[in-house]
Amino acid sequence: MSRSYGQYCGLARALDVVGDRWNLLIVRQLLIAPARYRELLDGLPGVATNLLTDRLRELETAGVIERRLAEDDNAVRYALTTWGAGLREPIEGLIRWSTPLMVCGPGEDHFRAEWLVLPLRALLDGRPPPRRSVSVGIAVEDRLFQLRSTRSGIEVHPHEGGELDAVLRADGAVVLGLAAGVLDLDGAPRPVEIEGDEAAVRAIFDAPAP
Amino acid sequence: MSRSYGQYCGLARALDVVGDRWNLLIVRQLLIAPARYRELLDGLPGVATNLLTDRLRELETAGVIERRLAEDDNAVRYALTTWGAGLREPIEGLIRWSTPLMVCGPGEDHFRAEWLVLPLRALLDGRPPPRRSVSVGIAVEDRLFQLRSTRSGIEVHPHEGGELDAVLRADGAVVLGLAAGVLDLDGAPRPVEIEGDEAAVRAIFDAPAP
DNA sequence: CCGCATCCTCATGGATACTG
């Protein structure tokens, strides 16, 4: 663990726990879903194996994550504790803040479709739910996510079966742009392929039908 | 600047900008008030002068902060840009998340009364405003802060004159404990000295009068 | 294979002294 800031300040003490390099990205991966060591390694391109191990130990000691033994295959899985899951709020805040950094598109950066789960929720949160109940899938690469409207807002999670009113097929930048409702993608929005009931998709994003 | 994560992910790109050591604490200081180099050095105990300079340059290049020249004395002051000030939300989220780390009190850590401005606001935010309008001062060390109730909630800022209904004299841990409304301080709350109308103070914290 | 542990190199951070 990096040296403590030694300050009686909530922000400093929070950063003593999650401020080290990779720590918040590990939490991001576990906010998407509990994961095995190898899955974390794959979802965090660039991390060294010794660092990942160190960080997991430190986060476990701090009470942010915990090791779980699966009943069936005895495999170790890492998951957030209740307190660790509370990092969703500040992380979603950072994601909303980062919008200007995302408009230029992926460039040479790595991209995993699963990383869309958090920003979709962060950007859609607080938006009024569409008038009628719709269930929309968003397909990126080989992953399919589901947006489901509820009374309290719009939920985002990986699709696990069930009927979908529509499927929106797009890449990462386009999906984020639609969700934010503000991104222009350098004035050159890429084509978005919509399968199914287009009106349902537009209802989700609250865009007026042409 | 530390190496980029190289991920097309809002969190990763945000951390590319503010994830390096000391960066968010610099933003914290500037959220309290614009400051000169020396004031930052004093408000960030432990930072090396070369690091502070490096970080200020990087944050300026990234568009998070800007250098301002005062008209009267031509002194350089550092201040947040509009985008940089948007970090208040995720920072307040981290402060709320850190509450369990603060209950043990300051220990050997440094403490500056000015650091209370952000957590007071973060912890009181969303609380219903008291029924009647009150203006309460909180005195810690030699600093006096003012809580002012408005229609939308409770504002916190350094006291700059004006009548106060009451003054609450306490140290940092007690103030945070009262603000959080949940901390027990190991079952041993320290005495809080109240000057003025105690009922006004209790109205702010929504505690029933005994 | 998975889940690490070890080794090595180099970039970064921290402390202090110094300067325009």
Next chain:
DNA sequence: CAGTATCCATGAGGATGCGG
């Protein structure tokens, strides 16, 4: 006052090894 310059300890990143 507002930084530079310097030195050294530490941490990050990459490659590889190894038991289960």
